[in-house]
Amino acid sequence: MPLPTIEWLGGIEGCVRLIDQTLLPTEFRQIECHSIEAMWEAIKVLRVRGAPAIGIAAAFGTILGIQSSRAAKYDEFRRALEKAADCLATSRPTAVNLFWALERMKRVADENRLMTIPLLKERLLDEALAICEEDKAVCRAIGRHGADLIPDGGGVLTHCNAGGLATADYGTALAVMFAAHEQGKRFRVFADETRPLLQGARLTAWELMQAGIDVTVICDSMAAAVMRQGKVDLVVVGADRIAANGDTANKIGTYAVAILAKEHGIPFYVAAPASTFDLSLPEGEGIPIEERKAEEVTCGFGRRTAPEGVKVFNPAFDVTPARYIAGIVTERGIISPVGDAAIRAMLR
Amino acid sequence: MPLPTIEWLGGIEGCVRLIDQTLLPTEFRQIECHSIEAMWEAIKVLRVRGAPAIGIAAAFGTILGIQSSRAAKYDEFRRALEKAADCLATSRPTAVNLFWALERMKRVADENRLMTIPLLKERLLDEALAICEEDKAVCRAIGRHGADLIPDGGGVLTHCNAGGLATADYGTALAVMFAAHEQGKRFRVFADETRPLLQGARLTAWELMQAGIDVTVICDSMAAAVMRQGKVDLVVVGADRIAANGDTANKIGTYAVAILAKEHGIPFYVAAPASTFDLSLPEGEGIPIEERKAEEVTCGFGRRTAPEGVKVFNPAFDVTPARYIAGIVTERGIISPVGDAAIRAMLR
Numbered sequence A, B: 001m002p003l004p005t006i007e008w009l010g011g012i013e014g015c016v017r018l019i020d021q022t023l024l025p026t027e028f029r030q031i032e033c034h035s036i037e038a039m040w041e042a043i044k045v046l047r048v049r050g051a052p053a054i055g056i057a058a059a060f061g062t063i064l065g066i067q068s069s070r071a072a073k074y075d076e077f078r079r080a081l082e083k084a085a086d087c088l089a090t091s092r093p094t095a096v097n098l099f100w101a102l103e104r105m106k107r108v109a110d111e112n113r114l115m116t117i118p119l120l121k122e123r124l125l126d127e128a129l130a131i132c133e134e135d136k137a138v139c140r141a142i143g144r145h146g147a148d149l150i151p152d153g154g155g156v157l158t159h160c161n162a163g164g165l166a167t168a169d170y171g172t173a174l175a176v177m178f179a180a181h182e183q184g185k186r187f188r189v190f191a192d193e194t195r196p197l198l199q200g201a202r203l204t205a206w207e208l209m210q211a212g213i214d215v216t217v218i219c220d221s222m223a224a225a226v227m228r229q230g231k232v233d234l235v236v237v238g239a240d241r242i243a244a245n246g247d248t249a250n251k252i253g254t255y256a257v258a259i260l261a262k263e264h265g266i267p268f269y270v271a272a273p274a275s276t277f278d279l280s281l282p283e284g285e286g287i288p289i290e291e292r293k294a295e296e297v298t299c300g301f302g303r304r305t306a307p308e309g310v311k312v313f314n315p316a317f318d319v320t321p322a323r324y325i326a327g328i329v330t331e332r333g334i335i336s337p338v339g340d341a342a343i344r345a346m347l348r
Helices: A036-044 A051-066 A074-089 A096-111 A117-149 A173-182 A199-210 A220-228 A254-263 A340-347 B036-044 B051-066 B074-089 B096-111 B117-149 B173-182 B199-211 B220-228 B254-263 B340-347
Strands: A006-009 A015-019 A030-033 A154-158 A187-192 A214-218 A234-237 A241-243 A248-251 A268-271 A317-320 A327-330 A333-335 B006-009 B015-019 B030-033 B155-158 B188-192 B214-218 B234-237 B241-243 B248-251 B268-271 B317-320 B327-330 B333-335
Touching: A006 A051, A006 A117, A015 A051, A030 A036, A030 A051, A036 A051, A036 A074, A051 A074, A051 A096, A051 A117, A074 A096, A074 A117, A096 A117, A117 A173, A117 A234, A117 A268, A117 A327, A117 A333, A154 A173, A154 A220, A173 A187, A173 A199, A173 A234, A173 A268, A187 A199, A187 A220, A199 A214, A214 A220, A220 A254, A220 B220, A220 B254, A220 B317, A234 A254, A248 A254, A254 A268, A254 A317, A254 B220, A254 B254, A317 B220, A327 A340, A333 A340, B006 B051, B006 B117, B015 B051, B030 B036, B030 B051, B036 B051, B036 B074, B051 B074, B051 B096, B051 B117, B074 B096, B074 B117, B096 B117, B117 B173, B117 B234, B117 B268, B117 B327, B117 B333, B155 B173, B155 B220, B173 B199, B173 B234, B173 B268, B188 B199, B188 B220, B199 B214, B214 B220, B220 B254, B234 B254, B248 B254, B254 B268, B254 B317, B327 B340, B333 B340
Parallel strands: A154 A187, A154 A234, A187 A214, A234 A268, A268 A327, B155 B188, B155 B234, B188 B214, B234 B268, B268 B327
Antiparallel strands: A006 A015, A015 A030, A241 A248, A248 A317, A327 A333, B006 B015, B015 B030, B241 B248, B248 B317, B327 B333
């Protein structure tokens, strides 16, 4: 990334600066969020998106929510923190990293309840900054562990964007490709455009081109044809929430790609940090799936493309059962085969 | 259809009137084609599309190509006819109905070579009009044969548009739905939007809404999620060319839908007239697949949605192997199971 996907500017009275991803690839613009409401809106409309980046945004958003608190005592401050977290928790329901980051911020507050409020605020900002910095290291480690999966001269297919724009830096699924590229491997990437919001065409293609990686954009409906032509050696995607058994929620269309990969004998990998696992859910059934507004489907690009008043179903995610997943690339190593025991062992 | 998809206006000096489908659903406009060049362009840019409608357009286009011929003798006239057919044959390569219609027009000329040229022109116009009229009857018959496939209270998924707009009237895959609806059955249709040109969102949704059939538009990437929810009892799609063994070329994405249907235990049907079969090809491998320009993918909706200069793969069709197809609904009955012998027997 030429500039950070998301960063904190200044001290405790500072603000969040992020790349407005709704404008890419035709316009590169950074915006500043000076209030929790602005942060909430940026998450909601996908100015910042991608599970790890949403976690960072939530941590920074918490700071925006409490920075001007005049609470003198912990209990009052803690209520303000809870209110900020509750607000951010309503922005998007599926990516667990958001809730993971909010819980982490609240836990740090509770662990430091004896601090003065000004010091506690500083401590929370340090924690949010740590979440952001840790994500960078985590993504590099995912890349290191996953790079060997890509054969020299091979083909990789990915869906949506799990790149530097979805994280603090470097990405998860794309980290695997960046790392293989840095090793000198040559390979070709097929990027599903990823309707309705085209994160694949707009963001993944942009990131890979910037890195000098050979990328071809296809419509989601073309993945099967490309696989049948023998051009895909593996699929790698990111994740928004992974249940204890390995069932994986990711951008709508991922489940279809997993089925197509199975039918063509192509291994299907997920790349995600430990913070994406939700061990409180035994399986994917319990993952809440966000439904978004019809207009994303019916008039997403400045022109109406479906009849007025038509019914639309617009789930933002689907769940790929663990049995379709050859392995999950984490910062600690690759979980393969995927199952409860192997996941618990890796995350322990 | 409130007005004909395509029709001939006037006598031998007349012209073709058609609904400009590139403008639907936001604008309903009929245009007139007064030259073979205009007809070629209308086919090329999909003002008229759908395999049976392309066949009719080719037949009418032939008339536009020869109507002003001053040939006095058959050989000279036949060369003009050949030239017209050769021109139209370059418009789109995959739908075999186009070539079928051109061959039929040439055969009629050869069978009537002793006629005076003015009479022969009239005979050819009669043939083109017959192709159009026959298509209407064929579509009704497809609807009659296929209607029983739809269970009352069930769910149907379709891809692209194989409706009245893809034929003279009534459609092929949609004919099955129209006929079931006329029988009083209630059912729900999921229409894949069908990237890149959105024939499902723009045309299928529009036709089904006009008929009062419950239709929900989804992105192509959502079909698997809808199937997994148990909402789809069968898939019905059209076809652009069917090889002797039943392998079926249809709009890009159809092959993926067939795989997804198989994985969910949902029967996958093709609905197409006899004119869509190409018995000269033993299997689908030989079907020429049109590749279209990158801009359909990168800036299809009035706004650029992928980086400048990015590579794009944009095949307009894919081939679904016969083993995925539960049955092919033709005007003569349903071919099931699908295979060489059953196809030959039905078409005999």
